[in-house]
Amino acid sequence: MALAAATTVAILGYSAVAVILLDRETPPPPPRPAPPVFALPVGSAPASPPVSILPSPALSAGSPQAGRSIRAISAGIPPRASRSAAHASREPATPSTSPTPVLVVGHTIGLAFPAWPGYLVRHRDHLARVEPVTTASSPADRRAARFVVETGRADPRCLSFASAEHPGFYLRHRDFVLRLEPAEPTMLFQHDATFCSAQAGTGFVLRSANYPSHHLIQDGGLLRLISSAPGQATVFHAVPPI
Numbered sequence: 001m002a003l004a005a006a007t008t009v010a011i012l013g014y015s016a017v018a019v020i021l022l023d024r025e026t027p028p029p030p031p032r033p034a035p036p037v038f039a040l041p042v043g044s045a046p047a048s049p050p051v052s053i054l055p056s057p058a059l060s061a062g063s064p065q066a067g068r069s070i071r072a073i074s075a076g077i078p079p080r081a082s083r084s085a086a087h088a089s090r091e092p093a094t095p096s097t098s099p100t101p102v103l104v105v106g107h108t109i110g111l112a113f114p115a116w117p118g119y120l121v122r123h124r125d126h127l128a129r130v131e132p133v134t135t136a137s138s139p140a141d142r143r144a145a146r147f148v149v150e151t152g153r154a155d156p157r158c159l160s161f162a163s164a165e166h167p168g169f170y171l172r173h174r175d176f177v178l179r180l181e182p183a184e185p186t187m188l189f190q191h192d193a194t195f196c197s198a199q200a201g202t203g204f205v206l207r208s209a210n211y212p213s214h215h216l217i218q219d220g221g222l223l224r225l226i227s228s229a230p231g232q233a234t235v236f237h238a239v240p241p242i
Contacts, residue, residue: 102238103197103204108148108164109238113218114203120145120242121171121223123163123180128171128223135242146241147171154187155209158196164241171195173208178216178223198230203237205230 103109111121113130120133122145133145143165152158153170163169169180172193183189194209195216206216207230214225215233223234 103149103159105149105151105159107238108146108241110145110241111147111161111236112239114201114235114237120239121147121236123165123169123171126179126181128178128180130218130221130223133242137242142242149238152194152196152209153183154190154194155196158194158209160193160195173225176214176225178225200230200233200235203235205233205235207233 110133113119116130118132118134119130121128122131122133122141123129124131124144133141135142146164147161148164150160150162153160161171163171163180166180169182170193171178172181172189173179174181174192181189183193191210192208195206196209197204197206208214208216208225211225211227213227215228215230216223216236217226217228217232218234219226
């Protein structure tokens with residue numbers, strides 16, 4: 001027993017010594033490096049996200065068309081029809097019952113064009129537009145193309161055109177574009193809403209009462225007041241209302 005106990009003590013002693021020696025001989029593991037930190041230089045701002053730069057918008061349909069001559073405007077080029085009038089443009093034109101265009105004060109008429117059968121002057125968005133209007137068009141489109149001939153508001157030798165749909169509204173030029181606007185108690189409005197007619201072939205042309213050298217000319221589906229000779233102006237003719 002004594003011998004066994006002495007042997008056990010000796011083994012434990014050697015184990016303790018070996019552990020101490022191993023601890024002294026095995027170097028500690030190197031410290032793990034800290035993760036890198038990415039920082040902007042002092043005073044720098046974060047990068048902004050990419051920006052999409054769109055092209056400039058195109059000119060609107062009512063914008064003046066630069067570089068167009070009177071000859072190109074009045075040479076019989078048909079006006080551009082709006083999408084809403086595309087269906088009507090496929091229908092036959094409504095014929096006039098009057099062989100000779102006549103403007104009679106007090107009569108309700110449609111302002112048509114010998115060069116563009118099926119097209120009439122109609123108001124839309126307060127502008128006078130040249131668009132297809134036929135018996136197949138909607139009632140609203142047909143009402144927008146009816147005008148009452150009146151004695152000229154600024155000159156009794158000339159004419160004014162009142163809206164049959166909206167009493168008190170007249171065709172008048174402003175910024176040299178024909179529009180439908182309510183009457184104003186001003187001399188400027190009276191003159192702007194007065195047009196003098198002159199016979200031209202099977203129809204007539206319309207000149208401004210306050211700009212005697214300016215006539216109404218169709219340009220891109222609108223009617224503009226442009227300095228021109230009568231032979232360069234757009235020719236109208238009166239038809240019964242549709």
